[in-house]
Amino acid sequence: MTSGSHKKDPYYKSLTRKMILTVIIVSFTPMILVSGAILYQFHVSYHEKVAAHLEELVQKHKQNIDYFLNEKLSDIRFLSQCPQCENLNQESFLEQQLATLQQELDPVFVDLGLVNAKGRQIAYAGPFKLGEAQYSEAEWFKKAIKSQYFISDVFLGLRGLPHFIVAVRKRFHGETWILRATIDFMAFNNLVENVRIGKTGFAFILNRQGEFQTKLLREVMPSKSTYMELLKNVSKSQDKICIVEAVDDYGKKNIYASAFLKNGDWMLVCQQNKSDAFSDLYRAKKIAGLIFLLGGLGIITMAILLSRRMVIHIALADREKDMMNLQVIETGKLATVGELAAGIAHEINNPVAIMVEEAGWVQDLLEEEEFQEGENLEEFQRALKQINTQGKRCKEITHKLLSFARKTDSRIQVVQMNDLIDDAIGLAEQSARYSKVVINTNLEENLPFIQASQTEMQQVFLNLINNAVDAMDNKGGGTIDITSRSDEDNILIDFADNGPGIHRNNLARIFDPFFTTKPVGKGTGLGLSICYGIIKKMGGEIDVKSVIDEGTTFSIRIPIPEDQLD
Amino acid sequence: MEVKNFNVLLVDDELEFLETLVKRLTKRGLNISTAKSGEDALKIIRGKGIDVAVLDVRMPGMDGIQTLREVKKIDPLMEVIMLTGHASVEVAIEGMELGAFDYLMKPADIDELFYKLQDAFKKKTIQQEKIEKLEEIIS
Numbered sequence: 001m002t003s004g005s006h007k008k009d010p011y012y013k014s015l016t017r018k019m020i021l022t023v024i025i026v027s028f029t030p031m032i033l034v035s036g037a038i039l040y041q042f043h044v045s046y047h048e049k050v051a052a053h054l055e056e057l058v059q060k061h062k063q064n065i066d067y068f069l070n071e072k073l074s075d076i077r078f079l080s081q082c083p084q085c086e087n088l089n090q091e092s093f094l095e096q097q098l099a100t101l102q103q104e105l106d107p108v109f110v111d112l113g114l115v116n117a118k119g120r121q122i123a124y125a126g127p128f129k130l131g132e133a134q135y136s137e138a139e140w141f142k143k144a145i146k147s148q149y150f151i152s153d154v155f156l157g158l159r160g161l162p163h164f165i166v167a168v169r170k171r172f173h174g175e176t177w178i179l180r181a182t183i184d185f186m187a188f189n190n191l192v193e194n195v196r197i198g199k200t201g202f203a204f205i206l207n208r209q210g211e212f213q214t215k216l217l218r219e220v221m222p223s224k225s226t227y228m229e230l231l232k233n234v235s236k237s238q239d240k241i242c243i244v245e246a247v248d249d250y251g252k253k254n255i256y257a258s259a260f261l262k263n264g265d266w267m268l269v270c271q272q273n274k275s276d277a278f279s280d281l282y283r284a285k286k287i288a289g290l291i292f293l294l295g296g297l298g299i300i301t302m303a304i305l306l307s308r309r310m311v312i313h314i315a316l317a318d319r320e321k322d323m324m325n326l327q328v329i330e331t332g333k334l335a336t337v338g339e340l341a342a343g344i345a346h347e348i349n350n351p352v353a354i355m356v357e358e359a360g361w362v363q364d365l366l367e368e369e370e371f372q373e374g375e376n377l378e379e380f381q382r383a384l385k386q387i388n389t390q391g392k393r394c395k396e397i398t399h400k401l402l403s404f405a406r407k408t409d410s411r412i413q414v415v416q417m418n419d420l421i422d423d424a425i426g427l428a429e430q431s432a433r434y435s436k437v438v439i440n441t442n443l444e445e446n447l448p449f450i451q452a453s454q455t456e457m458q459q460v461f462l463n464l465i466n467n468a469v470d471a472m473d474n475k476g477g478g479t480i481d482i483t484s485r486s487d488e489d490n491i492l493i494d495f496a497d498n499g500p501g502i503h504r505n506n507l508a509r510i511f512d513p514f515f516t517t518k519p520v521g522k523g524t525g526l527g528l529s530i531c532y533g534i535i536k537k538m539g540g541e542i543d544v545k546s547v548i549d550e551g552t553t554f555s556i557r558i559p560i561p562e563d564q565l566d
Numbered sequence: 567m568e569v570k571n572f573n574v575l576l577v578d579d580e581l582e583f584l585e586t587l588v589k590r591l592t593k594r595g596l597n598i599s600t601a602k603s604g605e606d607a608l609k610i611i612r613g614k615g616i617d618v619a620v621l622d623v624r625m626p627g628m629d630g631i632q633t634l635r636e637v638k639k640i641d642p643l644m645e646v647i648m649l650t651g652h653a654s655v656e657v658a659i660e661g662m663e664l665g666a667f668d669y670l671m672k673p674a675d676i677d678e679l680f681y682k683l684q685d686a687f688k689k690k691t692i693q694q695e696k697i698e699k700l701e702e703i704i705s
Binding site for chain 1 (some may be wrong): 580582583586587590592593624671672673674676
């Protein structure tokens with residue numbers, strides 16, 4: 001399996017997905033909760049702060065404006081109650097009074113006028129030539145005649161300029177008079193115009209009909225409906241300052257803070273663009289959002305990378321485990337088969353022994369004189385000999401089997417592998433020459449000595465050489481290269497031949513007991529199993545690599561015991 | 567070669583094997599007794615003098631090694647040849663350590679067995695003579 005193939009594995013895919021999800025959920029949940037809670041708190045307190053600020057501002061200006069209006073009204077009242085008020089119908093007196101007012105009190109008074117009950121101006125002092133003007137139809141007059149004191153809305157009037165009037169009703173000489181003064185609109189306007197909040201905040205005054213009582217600083221002409229609604233809302237709570245959020249005609253969200261002035265005739269409104277009022281809040285939100293986004297991206301990237309790496313590790317571990325399992329199963333299988341084989345071998349051994357014995361008995365009997373003259377004596381003897389030979393062959397097989405299964409342990413002694421290889425070559429040389437096989441050796445000198453059973457090692461080497469010779473016999477000759485070398489902890493020996501190779505299907509089974517490709521009767525199928533058993537017992541490994549038509553290499557690795565390393 | 571008549575006990579659980587072996591060894595002039603288990607073998611040894619015993623290693627009940635131990639307790643001078651079904655060196659070594667004379671692999675060649683038996687008997691005789699001499703000196 002390559003690393004690419006387990007990525008395709010749905011199990012590992014879903015594992016990766018689960019890990020990524022878990023990491024993301026675990027990291028995001030506290031992040032969202034904490035930042036959400038903090039942002040919410042900040043949002044609420046900032047709103048409260050802005051509202052409080054607006055409220056305070058409106059409150060202050062409401063007081064200022066109310067104070068201004070009351071002051072002007074009391075100025076006029078004072079004038080109307082002065083002892084020389086009989087002279088008010090004389091224009092010269094009025095002019096004198098106006099001058100006094102303008103000089104000593106405030107330059108906001110533009111003119112003064114005395115109007116009789118029929119709405120006719122009796123006397124006038126001021127820059128406009130309004131003497132004898134008829135006010136009986138004027139709105140302000142109708143209202144002023146009905147109450148003691150009156151402050152009008154802003155209007156254009158006869159002079160064609162925006163202004164408003166402060167009027168005091170007065171009775172003398174048995175008649176009703178109205179003393180009125182005009183207030184400079186500009187001066188009044190400044191009171192409101194100077195109210196500036198942030199970049200977009202400004203203030204204005206509305207009357208009950210929603211008409212502007214101050215000049216608007218900006219070119220904006222908000223629709224009346226917005227303010228009518230405001231008026232409606234505010235009128236419910238007469239004295240309190242009301243804060244409302246609404247969308248204006250331009251689609252912008254605004255905050256309106258409003259309070260009533262002049263006993264509820266006028267309304268002071270502070271308007272500020274919401275985005276301006278909450279600019280700090282929005283900036284904080286933007287920064288938080290950016291951090292959240294970047295952090296989130298970081299977490300997701302890390303989660304994906306980490307999970308992938310982890311899953312690759314897990315997959316590797318799984319693969320190793322699988323291979324171990326496979327090996328355990330393989331070893332177990334070998335052991336079971338070995339035991340079974342040993343049992344069978346033992347059971348067969350006895351009958352074979354009996355048969356050989358019986359044949360021997362017959363042979364003994366043939367020695368008797370009465371048989372010496374027998375016609376078929378030779379034939380008998382030949383047959384008995386054959387039985388004996390075949391019995392020995394059986395014995396050989398069973399003994400091999402038993403030695404494979406029984407872990408035949410010859411004496412363990414200190415051996416030099418190179419010597420053993422040489423011995424094995426010596427034993428196999430005869431048959432190799434017969435098969436036209438050349439054996440080359442490349443043995444590393446001074447190989448470490450190791451503890452091993454000499455006969456077992458020879459059995460292994462002889463088996464491998466004989467197998468190679470047999471394989472090349474059909475081919476008509478070849479070479480076997482035997483190399484030995486050592487690394488830090490192991491002795492490594494390779495047996496490479498250039499024979500026909502082992503077919504892929506057989507390669508996996510060559511170490512199985514009874515597996516043989518040799519013709520019936522020529523091989524027991526035990527040679528390599530015995531080799532496998534012996535090498536495994538020593539804690540080593542035996543491996544095979546084979547390419548068809550090119551050759552086969554058996555590699556043996558035998559660990560050098562640790563005390564031997566010193 | 568001069569063949570002395572001496573007593574041999576064959577112990578094996580395979581009766582057929584024993585029968586043939588008895589016939590062949592009797593023909594070669596030995597006195598053969600048989601037992602088909604370790605327990606039987608011990609009874610016979612207690613009953614009459616046996617010079618050499620041939621013990622199969624693998625038997626039901628008492629196995630060859632156990633029987634060997636008991637035999638050596640009863641008659642330390644008696645020689646024992648172990649017969650193994652396979653080249654089990656551990657068993658062979660264990661047997662030798664316990665005082666077996668030799669061991670053979672089944673199916674054993676009759677002549678080999680015969681010679682081993684004779685060797686064993688010779689050894690026994692020599693040992694016995696030595697002991698007798700010692701006894702004479704002591705007494």
